[in-house]
Amino acid sequence: MNGRLYLVPAPLDFGCAVPAPLEQALPLATLQVAARLSHWICENAKSTRAYLKRIDAVVPLATPLQQQVLTELPREVHKKGDHGPGFDAAPLLAAALQGQDVGLVSEAGMPAVADPGSSVVRAAHALEVAVVPLVGPSxxxxxxxxxxxxxxxxxxxxxxxxxxxxxxxxxxxxxxxxxxxxxxxxxxxxxxxxxxxxxxxxxxxxxxxxxxxxxxxxxxxxxxxxxxxxxxxxxxxxxxxxxxxxxxxx
CATH class of the missing domain: 3.30.950.10 (Tetrapyrrole methylase, C-terminal domain)
Incomplete structure (x- = not known):
């Protein structure tokens, strides 16, 4: 069976001097799902690791941070967007096709809304990978x-x-x-x-x-x-x- 693609929202404090308390910005249920994932598709691996570290302080990660598998979207996706044809995101979902649940995360807010990620969601539907949006700030x-x-x-x-x-x-x-x-x-x-x-x-x-x-x-x-x-x-x-x-x- 295929894994699922979870759309994991991030807090809206990216780039701000003082971060918001994570447990106030995101529901516990969202943090619990994120904490058990070990495969991620993201904009930036460094900022995603920092986000996972914040999650770990609230809900311990099931997989240690050093063992998390983070795959960045290509730079051209950031510059030109990925809501149209021209970029095939299917290879990024290889882990999902092997039964692993995968998280999609952006720098802030809901991925694929005012941020890259729609190509990954589109590819998931084409591959019959269930897409599960989690609750969080937009x-x-x-x-x-x-x-x-x-x-x-x-x-x-x-x-x-x-x-x-x-x-x-x-x-x-x-x-x-x-x-x-x-x-x-x-x-x-x-x-x-x-x-x-x-x-x-x-x-x-x-x-x-x-x-x-x-x-x-x-x-x-x-x-x-x-x-x-x-x-x-x-x-x-x-x-x-x-x-x-x-x-x-x-």
């Missing part, structure tokens, strides 16, 4: 729920362009769609570029458009605010150095 859904914006109709658009002119054009496109259809538009940014995106959104969007920004979700210093752009212009304080989700709509 920054997108937490931010949407806390935004006061339309949670019945929304779209996640990933990262906006880094080029200033292209970014302004994209912001205007998303705003036009949101105002016309009522569909909330969600995007994300890394901590070191979050403040630049905040400024671009506040400067570009119409004053009555609503903008919600959620940073450091699940952390003690989490900040969540939802205001009209006009009100944001009256609150020019910069974002803290933490991962952020941006939502705009009406």
């Amino acid at each position: 920054a997108l859904l937490l931010a949407l729920a806390a935004s006061g914006l339309n949670g019945q109709n929304f779209a996640f658009v990933g990262y906006l362009p880094q080029d200033a002119q292209e970014r302004v054009q994209r912001i205007r496109q998303l705003e036009a769609l949101a105002l016309k259809t009522g569909q909330t538009q969600l995007c994300i940014e890394t901590p070191y570029r979050g403040e630049a995106l905040r400024r671009a959104l506040v400067q570009t969007l119409q004053h009555n458009t609503r903008l919600a920004i959620a940073s450091g979700l699940t952390l003690q210093d989490a900040q969540i605010a939802s205001r009209t752009v006009k009100a944001w212009r009256q609150h020019p304080e910069p974002l803290p150095d933490a991962p952020a989700v941006f939502a705009l709509g009406r």
Whole structure:
């Protein structure tokens, strides 16, 4: 019999100076499943070992950390994404075809959502390997729920362009769609570029458009605010150095 592919969420504190207590960020049942796995598909082996060490402090690992088998996704998957054709993830699931349960994990949040991993999930379905998503935090859904914006109709658009002119054009496109259809538009940014995106959104969007920004979700210093752009212009304080989700709509 084939093993199963477990989608193991990670805490949202990756890259933050102060980590969140693991037992507060993830359910015990999720940590218990993760603790018994010994084969992993991951973005980065070093950060995954650090995550497993944190799990071990709460629920002892069934297999010692030194004996865990960690397989990294190729670098091109990180750069170009793996939600389309062109990358065959089936070889990564060899252990599952031999009866071993395998964990898929990303740097933060749910793997394959705003992170690589969809090719592995797609390959698992093709190989008749059962896919089991575990409960854990998703920054997108937490931010949407806390935004006061339309949670019945929304779209996640990933990262906006880094080029200033292209970014302004994209912001205007998303705003036009949101105002016309009522569909909330969600995007994300890394901590070191979050403040630049905040400024671009506040400067570009119409004053009555609503903008919600959620940073450091699940952390003690989490900040969540939802205001009209006009009100944001009256609150020019910069974002803290933490991962952020941006939502705009009406």
